[in-house]
Structure formats: structure tokens, C-alpha cells
Amino acid sequence: MEWVQQIVNGISLGSIYALIALGYTMVYGIIKLINFAHGEVFMIGAFVGFYSIAGWGFGFFPALLLAMTVCAIMGMVIERVAYRRLRNATRIAALITAIGISLFIQYLVIYFRGAQPEAYPNVLSNKTFDFFGAQISSQSVMILSTSIVLMLLLQFIVHKTKVGKAMRAVSHDMDAARLMGINVNTTISATFAIGSSLAGAAGVFFGVYYTKIEPLMGVIPGLKAFVAAVLGGIGIIPGAMVGGLVLGLVETVVSAFGYSLWRDAAAFIILILILLFKPSGIFGKNAREKV
Amino acid sequence: MKKIKGFWLFLVLSIIVYGTVQVLINAGILNNFYSNTLIFISINIILAVSLHLVIGITGQFSIGHAGFLAVGAYISAIVTMKLSLPFPIAILAGGLIAALAGLVVGIPTLRLRGDYLAIATLGFAEIIRIVFLNIDAVGGAAGMQVTKMTTWTYTFICLFITIAVITNFTKSRHGRACISIRENEIAADAMGINTTYYKVVAFAIGSFFAGIAGGLYAHNFYIIQPSQFGFLKSFDILIFVVLGGLGSLSGAVISAILLTVVSTFLQGYPETRMIIYSLVLVLVMLYRPQGLMGTREITDLFKRKSVKGGS
Amino acid sequence: MLKVDGIDVFYGNIHALKGVSIEVLEGEIVTLIGANGAGKSTLLKTLSGLLKPKNGTILYENMSIAGKQAQTIVKSGISHVPEGRRVFANMTVEENLELGAFVRKDKEIQKDIQKVYDLFPRLYERRKQLSGTLSGGEQQMLAMGRAIMARPKLLLLDEPSMGLAPIMVKTIFSIIEEINKTNGTTILLVEQNAHMALSVAKRGYVIETGRVVLTGSAQDLQSSDEIKSAYLGG
Amino acid sequence: MTEQPLLQVKEAGIQFGGLKAVSGLNIEINRGELVGLIGPNGAGKTTSFNLLTGVYVPTEGEILLEGERLNGMAPYQVTRRGISRTFQNIRLFNELSVLDNVKVANHSKAKHSIVSSVLRLPSHFSGEKEMEEKSLELLEIFQLHKLKDEVAKNLPYGQQRRLEIARALAAGPKLLLLDEPAAGMNPQETHELMNLIAFIREKFDLTILLIEHDMNLVMGICERIYVLDHGQLIAEGLPEDIRNNPKVIEAYLGEEVPKDA
Amino acid sequence: GCGGESAGGGSKDDVIKIGANLELSGPVASYGQGIAEGIDLAVEEINEAGGIDGKDIKIVKVDNKSDGPEATNAAIKLTENDQVTAIIGSATSGNTVAQAQVANGAETILLSPSGTSPNVTINEDGSLNEFVFRTSFIDPFQGTVAANFAAGDLGVKNVAIFADNASDYAKGLAASFKETFEGAGGKVVAEESYVAKDTDFRSTLTRIKSANPEFIFIPGYYEEVGLIVKQAREMGIDVPLMGADGWDSPKLVELAGADALNNTFITNHYSSGDPDEKIQSFVKKFGEKYDGKSPDAFNALGYDSVYLLKDAMERAGDTSDASKIKDALAETKDLSLVTGIVTVDEDHNPIKSATVLEYKDGEQVFKSKVNP
Numbered sequence A: 001m002e003w004v005q006q007i008v009n010g011i012s013l014g015s016i017y018a019l020i021a022l023g024y025t026m027v028y029g030i031i032k033l034i035n036f037a038h039g040e041v042f043m044i045g046a047f048v049g050f051y052s053i054a055g056w057g058f059g060f061f062p063a064l065l066l067a068m069t070v071c072a073i074m075g076m077v078i079e080r081v082a083y084r085r086l087r088n089a090t091r092i093a094a095l096i097t098a099i100g101i102s103l104f105i106q107y108l109v110i111y112f113r114g115a116q117p118e119a120y121p122n123v124l125s126n127k128t129f130d131f132f133g134a135q136i137s138s139q140s141v142m143i144l145s146t147s148i149v150l151m152l153l154l155q156f157i158v159h160k161t162k163v164g165k166a167m168r169a170v171s172h173d174m175d176a177a178r179l180m181g182i183n184v185n186t187t188i189s190a191t192f193a194i195g196s197s198l199a200g201a202a203g204v205f206f207g208v209y210y211t212k213i214e215p216l217m218g219v220i221p222g223l224k225a226f227v228a229a230v231l232g233g234i235g236i237i238p239g240a241m242v243g244g245l246v247l248g249l250v251e252t253v254v255s256a257f258g259y260s261l262w263r264d265a266a267a268f269i270i271l272i273l274i275l276l277f278k279p280s281g282i283f284g285k286n287a288r289e290k291v
Numbered sequence B: 001m002k003k004i005k006g007f008w009l010f011l012v013l014s015i016i017v018y019g020t021v022q023v024l025i026n027a028g029i030l031n032n033f034y035s036n037t038l039i040f041i042s043i044n045i046i047l048a049v050s051l052h053l054v055i056g057i058t059g060q061f062s063i064g065h066a067g068f069l070a071v072g073a074y075i076s077a078i079v080t081m082k083l084s085l086p087f088p089i090a091i092l093a094g095g096l097i098a099a100l101a102g103l104v105v106g107i108p109t110l111r112l113r114g115d116y117l118a119i120a121t122l123g124f125a126e127i128i129r130i131v132f133l134n135i136d137a138v139g140g141a142a143g144m145q146v147t148k149m150t151t152w153t154y155t156f157i158c159l160f161i162t163i164a165v166i167t168n169f170t171k172s173r174h175g176r177a178c179i180s181i182r183e184n185e186i187a188a189d190a191m192g193i194n195t196t197y198y199k200v201v202a203f204a205i206g207s208f209f210a211g212i213a214g215g216l217y218a219h220n221f222y223i224i225q226p227s228q229f230g231f232l233k234s235f236d237i238l239i240f241v242v243l244g245g246l247g248s249l250s251g252a253v254i255s256a257i258l259l260t261v262v263s264t265f266l267q268g269y270p271e272t273r274m275i276i277y278s279l280v281l282v283l284v285m286l287y288r289p290q291g292l293m294g295t296r297e298i299t300d301l302f303k304r305k306s307v308k309g310g311s
Numbered sequence C: 001m002l003k004v005d006g007i008d009v010f011y012g013n014i015h016a017l018k019g020v021s022i023e024v025l026e027g028e029i030v031t032l033i034g035a036n037g038a039g040k041s042t043l044l045k046t047l048s049g050l051l052k053p054k055n056g057t058i059l060y061e062n063m064s065i066a067g068k069q070a071q072t073i074v075k076s077g078i079s080h081v082p083e084g085r086r087v088f089a090n091m092t093v094e095e096n097l098e099l100g101a102f103v104r105k106d107k108e109i110q111k112d113i114q115k116v117y118d119l120f121p122r123l124y125e126r127r128k129q130l131s132g133t134l135s136g137g138e139q140q141m142l143a144m145g146r147a148i149m150a151r152p153k154l155l156l157l158d159e160p161s162m163g164l165a166p167i168m169v170k171t172i173f174s175i176i177e178e179i180n181k182t183n184g185t186t187i188l189l190v191e192q193n194a195h196m197a198l199s200v201a202k203r204g205y206v207i208e209t210g211r212v213v214l215t216g217s218a219q220d221l222q223s224s225d226e227i228k229s230a231y232l233g234g
Numbered sequence D: 001m002t003e004q005p006l007l008q009v010k011e012a013g014i015q016f017g018g019l020k021a022v023s024g025l026n027i028e029i030n031r032g033e034l035v036g037l038i039g040p041n042g043a044g045k046t047t048s049f050n051l052l053t054g055v056y057v058p059t060e061g062e063i064l065l066e067g068e069r070l071n072g073m074a075p076y077q078v079t080r081r082g083i084s085r086t087f088q089n090i091r092l093f094n095e096l097s098v099l100d101n102v103k104v105a106n107h108s109k110a111k112h113s114i115v116s117s118v119l120r121l122p123s124h125f126s127g128e129k130e131m132e133e134k135s136l137e138l139l140e141i142f143q144l145h146k147l148k149d150e151v152a153k154n155l156p157y158g159q160q161r162r163l164e165i166a167r168a169l170a171a172g173p174k175l176l177l178l179d180e181p182a183a184g185m186n187p188q189e190t191h192e193l194m195n196l197i198a199f200i201r202e203k204f205d206l207t208i209l210l211i212e213h214d215m216n217l218v219m220g221i222c223e224r225i226y227v228l229d230h231g232q233l234i235a236e237g238l239p240e241d242i243r244n245n246p247k248v249i250e251a252y253l254g255e256e257v258p259k260d261a
Numbered sequence E: 001g002c003g004g005e006s007a008g009g010g011s012k013d014d015v016i017k018i019g020a021n022l023e024l025s026g027p028v029a030s031y032g033q034g035i036a037e038g039i040d041l042a043v044e045e046i047n048e049a050g051g052i053d054g055k056d057i058k059i060v061k062v063d064n065k066s067d068g069p070e071a072t073n074a075a076i077k078l079t080e081n082d083q084v085t086a087i088i089g090s091a092t093s094g095n096t097v098a099q100a101q102v103a104n105g106a107e108t109i110l111l112s113p114s115g116t117s118p119n120v121t122i123n124e125d126g127s128l129n130e131f132v133f134r135t136s137f138i139d140p141f142q143g144t145v146a147a148n149f150a151a152g153d154l155g156v157k158n159v160a161i162f163a164d165n166a167s168d169y170a171k172g173l174a175a176s177f178k179e180t181f182e183g184a185g186g187k188v189v190a191e192e193s194y195v196a197k198d199t200d201f202r203s204t205l206t207r208i209k210s211a212n213p214e215f216i217f218i219p220g221y222y223e224e225v226g227l228i229v230k231q232a233r234e235m236g237i238d239v240p241l242m243g244a245d246g247w248d249s250p251k252l253v254e255l256a257g258a259d260a261l262n263n264t265f266i267t268n269h270y271s272s273g274d275p276d277e278k279i280q281s282f283v284k285k286f287g288e289k290y291d292g293k294s295p296d297a298f299n300a301l302g303y304d305s306v307y308l309l310k311d312a313m314e315r316a317g318d319t320s321d322a323s324k325i326k327d328a329l330a331e332t333k334d335l336s337l338v339t340g341i342v343t344v345d346e347d348h349n350p351i352k353s354a355t356v357l358e359y360k361d362g363e364q365v366f367k368s369k370v371n372p
């Protein structure tokens, strides 16, 4: 029974990672930027959800929508202000800027409300099911199904819709995309909006599921989600999902054997091993530069 | 001959800088706070310059430099505190073991590219940190108390050697080999450069000096704890290198000095410290994406502008 | 149809085009020839909005397009096949063609894809293949097909024969002529292969270090001694 | 017994996934020859170069240089044994000066160690000096010495192509591979290039294999020509024969190339 | 009020400069900020009431980014440049140790509000850091109390320990709990750890659950404990849970939920529900100053640190002579503070009584009081 429970635990944890990783990978896929501020957008989403529920008495879904909207706007603003100028600069310059933005958001929030944590109100009733002796909470089922639905939706958007095709074109060659009549700025903004709204949604789910939110809450999940995205093959949407789940399961299994202190180390070891055998992640195409 | 002269100039300048500071310290004009800040700045310069060799020169995107700092710090602390050996031996041991760690990390990962290399190095640094976290003999999370042994003299000697070695390495066929990897790995390979070898060499040298910095660090701050060597520390070092200008050693030095001073100054403004710091970071990158120095060196400013070719 | 008057274009400090003026009439094939780095590609990029001229005017169908965004210019009927093909490597041939029609909202897109396939039967065979894996010549066909999908009135072609096998060069040039004849598309053609270019074009301009130095009918240029020695290897 | 050929490629080939990019390739080149490799786009010419230089490991057959098997060697090892190349899409060290670009290729000819460089021992200075002299000599031949301090990316296209060849020579090859050296050049520039190739071949006693779509160049200077199509050799011979070979005409030339080209 | 004086000696006479070397940014910023709030409240009260010996207290706050070297640097700055009489800080033992030698060398008082590790005041070689003190308990005492409570009052035999491995506080508590509990004949059936800032404890809890303990001891801070308690209850772990003063925060109730907290116990310096006048007035004033927030242990310890210093300065009859103040601090006896009645022992550790409290529907209910 313990093992069924542990697998359930792993999948629940993994689906949170997956949810954040989806937005990460989406942005990366289009402009090849490791958007370190993604974790902070996630944090803002959690706080917007918190204040709208605890402060203004919103229900879960209105709060979720509001958080997604605010984060979408925030993502677009970050892109406009901090990244657009650097589109032709080295990628490492953009990365440093992203780190800068991420610190900026963290400490701005701390400046305005302090660093102490906040407890999420109980907006979503949580039932626990018994599943072959394992306890499954309705919330974790909801998170898993949400991330699957969102993954499918994203996959659909990117591969089947016009804006998705524009995104892929932009990701490959911005100038050529312009020549097709694609508005590159709008397309990139749209990408940030979608990716950031996913982060916002993840923030609300995280708050509901784990209760505790605080201004630095985005750092570790952000890093883990990044690892998950790389694990799955960065830029690949189903990869982020699988990467998140694998990461969640690895961490859980390691803890389950009593090595909880080695949990993060094990996650990184798995990541490195996978990269050594598949240098561009589980789903990544081994795109060696053609000579 | 010109080059040899440059070297002597560097030596003389260094001795002047060292001597002046030492005299000021002895005379009590530079109090403990300033001398300690100078030591801190020098340690940061060593870190920045060592990472500069890996990222700026060889073009390998490593964001796990704090891992090697940690190795140097812990090993040297063990050497002095547990084995009671002299401090210089500890520093050297810290550097050597860190270089060894660099080899262990570098050999498998350096075939990865770009962001994948970045995340792998970050992962290794975290693993190193977690290993120390789980060794009770070095205090685990609580850390290890270390007696202060770092002095301005030790620090300066290490700083001098670091800069001299990395400059000399860079300005030789070996350094050019590394730069050619940064510029175009496929072409470098086709020109007879053993790219794997040079990547690993650069990585190991970088790790060695990070380890040296670790030895100074451990013996300057009374206590070392795994939490001091997390990925945020690696980011700090990365920021020195990028802000200074990728590929510019003097840029790395200047930005290490600048950022350490800015950050120390801002200690007294706790509420807005990180906000200002991050704004500085973002603004510099937005308005000077190539970094403060670009790829140029400070010495270039004194040379006559190189002849422009063409037309 | 297109009238460029005294434009200056810079890359940072580099003055790439210095007061260039050219004119293209409806239905013509006009060619630009010139050595490497003369500024031919720069001119095309400026016309399609990838670069902005510092001064000078560009009139297209009596409308000023200088400095307009590329996507606006594409909508007004100018398509640019850039140097080096620049197909979207991670998309299929068909998706590339669909992207070509990105600005269009009409119902005839599928019909036009069919037309491109008629023009380039090879692309039909490869329609589901990722375009990054096509051969150089196939990619060139795709790039042209993709540009046609926007139903351009003016087509800008940048060195379509570069790196192609002799047999491919011939095919590409005959297709250029065909597009011009059957669709009535006006074409501005940049070529290193001056011989070929002048044989399909009606008129030509010679550009050297950012300036137009010579212009005339294709025949005149072909028989000019300067041209012969510099560009035709005569 | 006759002299051993410089390069022998025996039944070599490579597969990418299901695609046989090159198969059953047989090439023999004798010392001092100037040989052409032509074929339609995607025929596998560049891939063949990649096989020869160790970028790809052949999945079948073997490659011998002076009788030594090259299969499985890394590119730098192949280069040190005497094959160097230029690239279809120019690959210079963009931020390095013209002189340094050439010095990098000189690297494996120098002896001074890392230790001697770091400690600035006499061997460092003499080694670096020698590298510099050799490199300058080469640049002079290519008339690039006036530009030696210019950053490579700032050179005009034609000079970049020349620099790439100079760099390849600095590695001290016995066999030089040129991948479309005339691409993007106009007839005048191509003509100059032809003269240059002929010149360096004499001067450095080189063997050359080149890929080119410009028939004026290929027919003008190559002594022998191999023709690839769909990864396989379809013809081999003197320029005259190739020009008239119906298979080559159909697959590659389109029609007979006028004799006076 | 304080004049416009800057660093340097001359101004030493009209204000009392006290440094605060705290974790105001970085991973444990919430601890440092909590202490800072407590300090600010105390200083405001004291200055309004006329200061100490008629002199106002001026706090020089410095951020150490939750980083050891920065803490060392900041301490040097405070002693050398600002010439403070005393430093309050830091929140964690490590960052306090990082400045202990600086303070000792510069003969400046260092008072750690919440550094609980023994080697804050005692060096590894057993020597005493003369100028270093602390406001909080050291760890072993609470662990002993909890173990006796579990073995005696609750009468459990098989217990599990789930400790925060990133803090020596929790590790110290775990060790002393284990020693006492096993000494009393009990058995520790599972010993697990987590790391501060973790959020998902389910897999380790699953492991603990399968060892079937009758009681779980969870030393750590409320930020994680709140989640642990919540997740444990969700997983059907309904045995008694117990912790120490690190649990004490109203946030704990919000994080875990009142229901989940039933059948849990803590040892504490004080209880914010304690009718004691001193405590109630602190809770009230704190709420007034910080829009209705109720204070947690860090707030209380920061607040008490200032009063501990004030008491010593008054007894020393000098507000600037650190060595006199140090002697007075060492002689502190039966000083009534928010976190208990304090006597400082020869190792510079406060001896305070501990209280055992039980959570009932989100309220702390007094259970018993244990003297050291």
C-alpha cells in the first residue's frame, strides 16, 4: 500500500512541476530565453489569488481567472520592458536580465508586504479518496487533470492554430516570419501572455494545495520546473509534462527510501544522467548543428 | 619584447597596490572594515576571473561555479581545522581538490551545449552542496567554524597569481585554442584543436582558482555553511562576468569590484537594497548588453586604436 | 509601381546604401547586379521593411512605404524571398506554404497551395516532409512558393540560384519567367549570376559599394564592356 | 608496385535514421592531384567531406590516409594527420583577428606547453614567435597581411573565403578539402580564386579535393571529377568525359556545358 | 530625539547606538524581518518613555542577505564604522557565529535573538565568547521537556521524529528529545528529516505512517510545520504531534487549519493566550503598530532582546561601556520578559521556564509549566 501511496504522492508533486514547466517551456520554445522571472510570475499569481479570495471574497474560479489575467499582463509587460531590447543581444545578457527581473519582483513584493508567509484560505473543498489503500486528495486529481488539459490545449494552440504557427515561425526565424506578414512583437507578447497566465494558474493551484505562499516561493519551484522542462526537452510541450512527472516521482521515490535529504541531489543526478545519454532531453531531437 | 615589458609593468603596479594597502592597514588608516572589504573584493575578483576563463574565454556556459568555491572552502577548512596543517597548504589543497572536482564534473558534462550544459553544471553544484549538507563531520547544515587566517597578504598573493596565470594562459596558443572553441567549435575541431581537452583544461583551471578563492573565503568569515554555496551564489559570480563584458578579464575585475562595493554600501539600506541592486543589474544589461567593457580590455584604452582595415 | 528615391541605409555606423534610386514598372522583371557586399540584399530588405532607411522615399503604388513594418508591407503586396532561403525548418512544406498566406483571410488559400504544387511538382511529393531536411534546391522552390502564397504584386528575389546545381539553376530561372508571365507578377531580382539574370530580365541596375553606378536595358548591359569584365567573367 | 594513393575511400557510407546519405563511396586520390566532387543538391557531397574529416563516423566502409585508417577519429585527429578543410557556410572565428584565426590553425604544429606559457618560459616566447612568423608568411601569400589586426567578421565576403583557405593551410595539410569555395562570388572573383587555388597547390605541394557548382571553375582546373547522386557515385573521370556523360547531364548539368566555358 | 549625527565617536553620548545585523533579504528573510519588527516596537516604546538614562536608542539596521560572509562584513561595519555598543543578531545560529569573533574582538555586545545552537556562545574548543549572549533557549531543554511530556503525560512508547535538517535548532531538539525519550524506556521507530523551504512532505509522511508511531515529534519552524501537520492529517495520521517554540505563530493555525491542529502540543517560552499582563500588552501593542498582526516567536524574541539589553544597561549604569554591560548581562536574574522569566547562566544562555501548550480548535491552551 505504501508504494501505491508513494506513486500517488509523486504524481501529485510532479503535476505541480509540470504546470509551471509548461509555461516555462512555451516561452523558451519561442524565444530561447530561460525566463527566470517565470517563478516570480507564479508567485504573483498565488498572491493575486490570495488577495482576491481572502480580501475580496472571490470564489476559486473567479480568483483563478483574475490571477491568470493579471499574470498574462505582467508577462507581457516584463517582455516589453526587459526583454524586447535584448532580442538581438547575446542570450546570456537576456538571462542576466531575467535574473535581475526575478530579484526585482521578489523584493518589490517584500518591500510592500514583508517576507512573512500567508496562509491560503480554504476555497476548494478537499475530499480524500481511498484508492487501493492510498489516500488521494481531490485537489491533486484536479491539478493533474488541469495540467493534462492545459498541455493538450497548448499543444493544440501551438500546432493547429494560426497564432501557434506564427509562434513556431517566429521561434525559427524572426526576420523570415516578418516577411510572412507576421507581427513578431504581437506574437511574442501572446506567447508571454499564455505562458505567464499558466504560471499564474499554477500559483493559485499551489496556494490551494499547499496553503503556504510567500514572496520567495517562486524560486525553488521555478528552478524545479526549469529542470523538468530540460528533462523533457526544453521547448517541447509534452516534454514539460513528462519531465515534471518524472521529477516528482524521482523525488518521491528517493524520500520514500528514507533519503529525503538527498532528494534534490537525486533529481539532479537523474537529470544529468538523462542529459548524458540524451543531450537534449527525453523528447528533444538531437539537433546537432549541421556542418 | 613589448609583451615582456607589459608583464613587468603589471608586476610593479601590483607591488605598489599591495604595498600601499599594507602600509595603510599598518598605520591604522584603513580600519578593519575597509581591509575586510578589500579582502572580500579580492576574493570576488578571483571568482570572477576564474569563471571568466570558462565562460568568457572558452564559451562554456557554466552556472555552477559556487560548487567549486564550496569544495575549496570545505577542503581547506578541513586541512587547517581538522588536520592542523598550515594555511598555505590548505589553500593549495582546496584549489587542487576543486580542480579535481572540476575534472569529474567537466569530463562528462562538457559535451553538452548551451542551456543543457548550464543546467547540468548548476545541478552538479547543487549536488556538491547537498553532499556537504549531509556530512556531519563538517557540521552538516549548521556548518563548520573556521578560524580567521586570511590576511591581506595572502589574499593579494592569490589574486596576483590568479590574474597572472589566467592572463598568461589566455595570451598563448592554449588560450587562443579556447577562444576558438568559443567562436566556432566545429571549425576549431577542424583546425586540429582537441576541443574536449581544452574545454576540460579551462574548466579545471577555473575550478582550481575558485577553490583557491574558497580557501580564502572559509578562513575569512569564521563559519562556512552549505547554504552559502547555493545557486544564487553561482548567479552572483556569473553576474560579475557578464556585467563586466563576456571575454574581458578587466571587465570581470571591474564589475566584481563595482558590484561588491555597491552591495556592501547598500547593506545599510535594507529595505531597498535588493530592489536597487536588481535595478542596476537590469538597467546595465538593457543599456549595455555587451557588458561594461564589451570584449575589450582596459589595456586597449592605452594602446593606439588598431588600424581599421577595408576600403 | 515602385519608385525608390535617394535612400540611405545604415547598419550602426556602416553606411550600406548611399542615395540609391531605382524604379520598377508593373509587370517587369528588373535585376540588380553587383559584387559582394555592394548592398543588393540591403536594398531588398529595406523594400520589404526589415530595415528602415534613414532618409529618402519609397513609393509603392503611389503610397509611401519607407519605414513601415514588414507585416504591413507584405499585406500591401510585396513578397520577399530572402538570401539563403530561410524556410521554417521545423515545419512541413505544407505548413510553410500556409504561413506564406498568413496575411490572407480569403477562402482560396487551399486552391493557391494547389497552384504552387502545380508549379513545383517536387514540393507536392514532399508536402509532409519537414522543410529543414529538403535539399538546397527544394528549399529554394519552397521559399519561392511560400512567397507566391501571399499573392504578391511585387516579388523580391535575393540570389535564388546561390549554391544550386546547374540543372536547378535552369529550373529556377524558367519558373521565375513563368511566374512573371502567367501571374503577371512584377519581379525584382538580385543575382550574382549576372549572365542568367540579364537573360530573363528586361532592365538592370548595377550597384557598387552602396551606389547605383549603371542602369540600362538587359541587352545594353549584357553587351557593355565594363559589365562583361566585372560580372560576366568575360 | 605503384605508389600508394594519398587518400583511399573504400565502400564508405553513412546513414541518418533511415536515410542513406552516402553509400558505397569509392575514391582514390594520388599525391598532387586536383580533383572535383560534383553532384545535385543533397547528393551527399558535404556529407562525404564530413566523413573524410571525422565529423561523422562512417557506418560502413573505411577511409585511409596514406594507408592509415581514419574511421572513428575525431576531427582534430584527422586534421593533425593531414586533412584540412573549408566549410560550405563560412566558419571563421568571428571575434578573432585575421592573424589569430591563422594562428589557431597553427596550434598543433607548436610545441610549447601550458606550463611554459603560464610561467612565460623561454620556450613560450620562441614558440609564439615562430607561430606568428609562419602565420604572417601565409597571410602575405593570401594578401591579407595588411588586414592582420582586423576582426574576421568585419572582412568582406570574398576575403573571408580567402582567409578560410589560408587558415586551412596553416594546419599544414597534405590534402585540402574545399567546399564550394566560389559560392556567392561573381565570375570575376571566381576567376581570381581559380588562379589562387592553382598557385597554392604548386607552392605547398598540395593535393586538393573540391566541391563546386560553378562549372567554369570545376571544368577549368580539376584534373579528375567524381559525380555523386543520391549518395552514390554515378560517374568518375576526366572533365571531358563527365561533361558528356548522359547520366551526369540528366542528373546534374541539365544540358551539355558549352566547351568554351 | 536623535540629532543628525553620523558615524563616529562624538555622538556617542546623546544616543545609544545599537546595531541590528539581520536576515532582511535572502532565503530566511521572514525570520530576520520578524525580529526587526519586534526590535522596532521595543525601541519605539523605550524612546517614548524617555529612553535609557535619558538617552534614546538608535538602531542601525544592516541586511546580511541570510549569508554568513555578509553577516561578518556587516558586523565589522557596525563595530568599526558605526561604533555601536551592541549588535542584535542574527536570526540563525550560523550567521551569529559568523560575527561572534568580530564582536568579541571589537569588544561589542552581540545578542542573538534566536540563534539556538550551543556554539553561538561557546566556541568549539569550549571557551566562552565573552561578549556574546542570546535571548532564546538553547535547544536541549525544550527537547527534554517534550520527551518527558510524551513519555509521562501522554504515556506513548513508540514515537517518530521528523526534524528540519537545515537548522541546528531543530537538530538539537531532536537529539535531546531522542536521548531523554529513550532514556525513559521509549522507542524511536522512525527518524526522518526535511529541509526548510520544502513544501511537499507527503512521501516522508507516508514512510513515517507505515512505521506506525503513536506520537510524532516535529521540531522546526511554523512555516513548514504548518504544512506538515496539514498534510499528515490529510493522509490519515491522527496521532498526537508535538513541537517547540518554533511552532508558535498565529500563521500556524492558518496554515495547518484548526482541525488538523487538534491533538498537537508545543513547548514554549510563553503563550500568546497567556493572561499575563505583560504578554497581553505586547500582543496588543504589536497589533496596533502592525495593522492587526499578531506576533510570532521571532517578533517576541526581537522585542525581548531590546529589553534584555535595556535591563543590563540600567544595571550597569552605563550605556556605552560594553564591558560593563556585558558583566551586567551575565548577571541577569529573574528578568520578566514576554518570552519568560530569564536568568542568564554561566554559558550566557538564558534559563527560562518552558510551558507546554495544547492546541484546541486553533487556540493554545495551557497544559503545564516546566522549570529547568
Ligand SMILES: Nc1ncnc2c1ncn2[C@@H]1O[C@H](COP(=O)(O)OP(=O)(O)OP(=O)(O)O)[C@@H](O)[C@H]1O
Pocket (backbone or CB within 6 Å): C011, C014, C016, C034, C035, C036, C037, C038, C039, C040, C041, C042, C043, C083, C192, D156, D157, D184
Ligand atoms: N547585419 C549587418 N550588420 C552590419 N553590416 C552589415 C550587415 N549586413 C550587411 N552589412 C554590410 O552592408 C554592406 C552591404 O551588404 P549586403 O548584404 O547588402 O550586400 P550584397 O550586395 O547583398 O552582397 P552579397 O552578394 O554578399 O549578398 C556590406 O558592406 C556588409 O558588410
Ligand SMILES: Nc1ncnc2c1ncn2[C@@H]1O[C@H](COP(=O)(O)OP(=O)(O)OP(=O)(O)O)[C@@H](O)[C@H]1O
Pocket (backbone or CB within 6 Å): A290, C133, C134, C135, C136, C137, C163, D016, D019, D021, D039, D040, D041, D042, D043, D044, D045, D046, D047, D048, D088
Ligand atoms: N546530420 C544530418 N542528419 C540528417 N540528414 C542529414 C544530415 N546531414 C546531411 N543530411 C542529409 O544528407 C543529404 C546529403 O546532404 P549534403 O549536405 O551532403 O548535400 P550536398 O551534396 O552537400 O548538397 P549541396 O550541394 O546542396 O550542398 C541531404 O539529404 C541532407 O539532408
Ligand SMILES: [Mg+2]
Pocket (backbone or CB within 6 Å): C040, C041, C042, C083, C158
Ligand atoms: Mg546579398
Ligand SMILES: [Mg+2]
Pocket (backbone or CB within 6 Å): D045, D046, D047, D088
Ligand atoms: Mg554541400
